[in-house]
Amino acid sequence: MEGFLVDAVDMSYTLKIAGYSRTKALLETGKWATSTPFRIGGHVWTVRYCPNDDADFMSIYLVLDSEGANKDVKVRRKFSVLDKAGVPVPSLSRAYKSVQTFRPKASTSGYSNNMCRDLGGLLESMDGADVTFHVGGQKFSAHRSVLAARSSVFKAELFGSMMENGGDPVEIGDMESDVFKSLLHFIYTDDSPPEMTREDVVMAGHLLVAADRYDVERLKLICEDKLCTHIDSDNMATSLALAEQHSCPGLKEDCFEFLASPSNF
Template identity: 55%
Template sequence: MDLWRRLTNSNREAPRQADTSSRCVAESASVSHDFVLVNYSQIRDLPVNEAVTSGHFTVGGHDWFISFYPGGWSTTRYSQGEKEGPGYAAASVCLRRQATTVVIVKARITIGLVDRHGTMANTRTSDADHFYASEISPTFPGFVCRSKLTSRRYLVDDCLTIRCVLTVIKPRTEGTTAAPAAAAPLPDMLRHLQRMLEDGKGADVTINVGGRAFRAHRCVLAARSPVFDAELFGPMKRKDAERVEVHDMDPAVFELLLHFIYTDSLPGDGEGCGVAVTQHLLVAADRYAVDKLKEACDVKLRRSLDVRTVATTLALAEQHHCPLLRDACVTFMSSSRKVLADVLATNGFRHLTASIPLENLTESLP
């Protein structure tokens, strides 16, 4: 059976596509809360199971509070491996009880002490679990060894700070929808055009640049560049339309221009193009009216201004009508006296004054 029939004919053994679908989206909200115990020495000897509580804080639309047991918690019903006994203080993060409704919330808790440098240490983290407003037993019965609570690392001016990071998890189920008949394929026209450029099939024009010959397709060049359109099909059409000579351009720069014409991109998204190459590419893009490439070069040069290249970039901006690039160069040069002095000492500035009348340049600088 050929490929077309395998793609179009039904197959009893193939898995059947679902007619409908729905999604569960897990959304979350997090809040950090500090519970500061002032004059800790006055509460550190509270009896077992006696707590001090924080103010309420809201997470995920519910009110919560921290309970801290300086004397520990007495029950032995701990999770496997949990520390216990009078040597440990306990802590709990509690869901505030509502008067008329039973509240169950799924949440994850990280709790710890804040040291004198403001860093959260001695942390304990719970699994994502369901919390009930009526629950009494501590979330962390073996929160911290009591001897640590009086160390200079955590006790600052008789103040102890407990930090809680609470994340409420809300699963949300979206409505059932009809599934599409088939997933739309991703566009691959530009990939095909790049392959056409690389393998040269159907090429009907040869472009000579600095001793290198590039094979291309006249219809693609004309569609992407009005200058090529005029040279190959319009009033500027050459007698030998199958051969074009390009002067005053580096072959590597023309290769980048040609790649952009076919693929609307540069190799590696242009990451390998330094400032000098980008400057030459801007000139090439302006010469052949490839406006999108010219704009991309303009943006990259504005982000790459430095003392060594700003003068030559300003000259290009003036010569090739790039007002945003020109303004960015002037702003950079006039940002400080030192920057301006360093720019004036470069060879690029001497090139700039040779291409732009000095009176025009001094009017630009504040």
């Protein structure tokens, strides 16, 4: 919920984020989602939120969205998280005593997060790489600490109880080299796979299996979502099998919905 003063008028706006956990999983680190515009105090506003700025918090910005505004708008604002009864939770509320001056299309505050870009550069250069993988006849270099930070399975294999069973290079069977390359790209950059075409659905399925194998939950959810939007009579059986084998309830539900249509059946 958002409460604020415009021209000495006390007004509020409640923003409900449907499927927040799924939204958080699908949005890349540092990426924003924007609410539908709403009008308060004679001005149009939007709320921008970034659920993946950090593992422990999300960022919310209030934006003056009015076009052609010819003067600044002064606002005293308050952000609150509401419980199921619609009551603000005191520990999750923050009121700003100072008056904020808004200009059209300018957010209240913010910062740019370059960590994923920097790690992407590290993946390209491979400076300091300390582990090698053999996958599908190709060799891949990587950094143990990065993999361990992003995957509990890699952490166990490279630093934990499973370490004694693995050597260097690490041999990975039952996976294509292009799938492992895409997995590494996501681990370093948190960058989701490109928009899926019909030809890319097979890759989405392979990546889902890889993400489940290495406990990269966000990538798994992204692949699940891609598969959900490309269900047809040719791949429905395969998608349903993936949903069953890798615990993807959303994909399973969409497969059954597809089958529920007489024309599809």
